[in-house]
Amino acid sequence: MPHVHVCLLPTEILLDIFTIIRDDKALSWMRPFREYSTIAALARTCRAFKEPALDVLWKNMDGLGPLVSCLPENVKVTTNGMMSLRRPPFVEEWMIFGQYAHRIHSLTICYSWLNEISDLVVEALVSAPSSVMLPNLRTLEWFDDRGSSIPLLRTLLVPTITSITISSDSSPWNPSFSKSALLSSIGSRCPSIQKLHCVYGDSYESSVTVSEAVRGCHELVHLKTRVLNA
Incomplete structure (x- = not known):
């Protein structure tokens, strides 16, 4: 042979x-x-x-730092260990970003990893062309409770996702208006979702919010949360 x-x-x-x-x-x-x-x-x-x-x-990424590091040197800058931007990326520079972003199938985000990137980076990512922000993401694990990070989470909720875990590092996700609005729209944002893990507060209003989210997830087969509203 x-x-x-x-x-x-x-x-x-x-x-x-x-x-x-x-x-x-x-x-x-x-x-x-x-x-x-x-x-x-x-x-x-x-x-x-x-x-x-x-x-x-x-394929499996922890945090967004490695993606931001792919931007050209004349765009990114590091200060005090935090990645930031000198200016918003141009279309050609987003194309470089997209060459790697489309390969990511699983992403884990936690408080400490978000602290590695500046608010300017978050603003740029939220405003990035939709074609470059993880168009093939399947699994998203989000462990951050700050309301200021909700716009970024919203950007990451793409239609290809099949599994979502949302929590803080060591406790349930604390309720807020922006979080409730986002949860209620998960079914429409991620129509293929099959697994949802979200422990969201302990009030009646929180239960209603999660119930609405579940009601919109027609492909759901695995659910971990608090008691749902009947």
Whole structure:
């Protein structure tokens, strides 16, 4: 049987190989994030590796910092460890952002990771062209209770999402008008949602809000919340 060079393997096989490398617990134990640097190196090795390696590298993301770092140097700036922007990105620069954003299928956002980006970055992301803000997102885990971050959460609720977890770091999501308005619209914003985990307050009004959200989720098969309003 003739030897097949690894560069000639089907894309599906390369995706499996790169996923195994990314998820290798031994590599992660020996040196944190080593598996990600390995995938990044593979993406630079040859054309055959580039696209599948980038797909695996960006598939599951923690925070938005890595995406913002893809913007050109004349746009982004770092001050006191926080990523910010010198000016709003132009259309061509959003296209660079979009080359990576469309690969993300799973995103986790928590309080500390949002603190890595400035308010200017959040404003820019909220105003970004819809084609670049995670158009293929499937799973969203949101652990932040601040009302100021709601516009960003609203932007991330795309139609492709099938699983959503919304909470604060260690307690239920505290009710507010903007949060209730957002929850009530989840079914229309994410019509394919199958899993919803949202512990939202403990009042009657909170129960009514979650009940309205659930009523609009016609594909829902898994739900974790407080007692619903009948």
